[in-house]
Amino acid sequence: xxxxxxxxxxxxxxxxxxxxxxxxxxxxxxxxxxxxxxxxxxxxxxxxxxxxxxxxxxxxxxxxxxxxxxxxxxxxxxxxxxxxxxxxxxxxxxxxxxxxxxxxxxxxxxxxxxxxxxxxxxxxxxxxxxxxxxxxxxxxxxxxxxxxxxxxxxxxxxxxxxxxxxxxxxxxxxxxxxxxxxxxxxxxxxxxxxxxxxxxxxxxxxxxxxxxxxxxxxxxxxxxxxxxxxxxxxxxxxxxxxxxxxxxxxxxxx
Numbered sequence: 345x346x347x348x349x350x351x352x353x354x355x356x357x358x359x360x361x362x363x364x365x366x367x368x369x370x371x372x373x374x375x376x377x378x379x380x381x382x383x384x385x386x387x388x389x390x391x392x393x394x395x396x397x398x399x400x401x402x403x404x405x406x407x408x409x410x411x412x413x414x415x416x417x418x419x420x421x422x423x424x425x426x427x428x429x430x431x432x433x434x435x436x437x438x439x440x441x442x443x444x445x446x447x448x449x450x451x452x453x454x455x456x457x458x459x460x461x462x463x464x465x466x467x468x469x470x471x472x473x474x475x476x477x478x479x480x481x482x483x484x485x486x487x488x489x490x491x492x493x494x495x496x497x498x499x500x501x502x503x504x505x506x507x508x509x510x511x512x513x514x515x516x517x518x519x520x521x522x523x524x525x526x527x528x529x530x531x532x533x534x535x536x537x538x539x540x541x542x543x544x545x546x547x548x549x550x551x552x553x554x555x556x557x558x559x560x561x562x563x564x565x566x567x568x569x570x571x572x573x574x575x576x577x578x579x580x581x582x583x584x585x586x587x588x589x590x591x592x593x594x595x596x597x598x
Contacts, residue, residue: 410500
């Protein structure tokens with residue numbers, strides 16, 4: 345009698361079990377990994393602005409002194425200008441004192457034209473202009489410097505500008521006052537709402553640059569007095585600052 349061999353046993357590849365276990369592990373871990381992160385609670389905040397203005401007396405002045413000359417030839421206009429400017433600078437240095445600073449701010453030599461209807465303009469001469477800036481820290485010498493310059497040959501006083509030697513100190517004072525006012529306003533608002541300030545979230549400052557005080561002086565007035573120095577009033581400079589605070593607030597403690 346012929347014996348039948350038993351049917352072959354089916355076996356699963358070992359890798360299939362590993363894949364099944366890996367898939368099962370991934371399935372079990374998926375919910376925890378896929379859970380969305382909890383959103384941070386929104387902060388309660390108050391945003392306020394404070395401004396301040398500080399007045400300061402100028403302690404520095406800049407005077408633009410110019411010499412303008414004309415001549416038929418360009419070289420003659422330039423030479424005459426140089427001679428007249430040298431005399432002006434010598435007189436200014438004597439009146440301004442050793443601490444004054446002088447520097448040339450502009451120089452020009454341009455032709456003068458005569459215009460006729462229907463014809464090309466004709467050059468009839470040349471104008472030379474040299475402008476020197478005089479910087480003084482002794483404001484009491486302003487009138488003497490202007491008079492000395494005009495008597496020596498200057499025929500253009502283009503402007504007087506008052507500034508501060510230490511602008512940062514005045515600006516810092518304005519910022520401190522503006523920040524103090526902003527904080528005080530935040531405190532008032534928080535208390536009125538039954539809240540208290542927990543911390544400062546942000547600070548922003550907006551401080552325009554210090555604008556110098558400019559004074560225009562006509563040559564007629566500058567050269568009129570021979571015995572009394574030309575009077576010039578410095579006035580005051582206003583330095584402003586704006587500070588914006590954003591503060592976090594919470595319930596007031598009992």
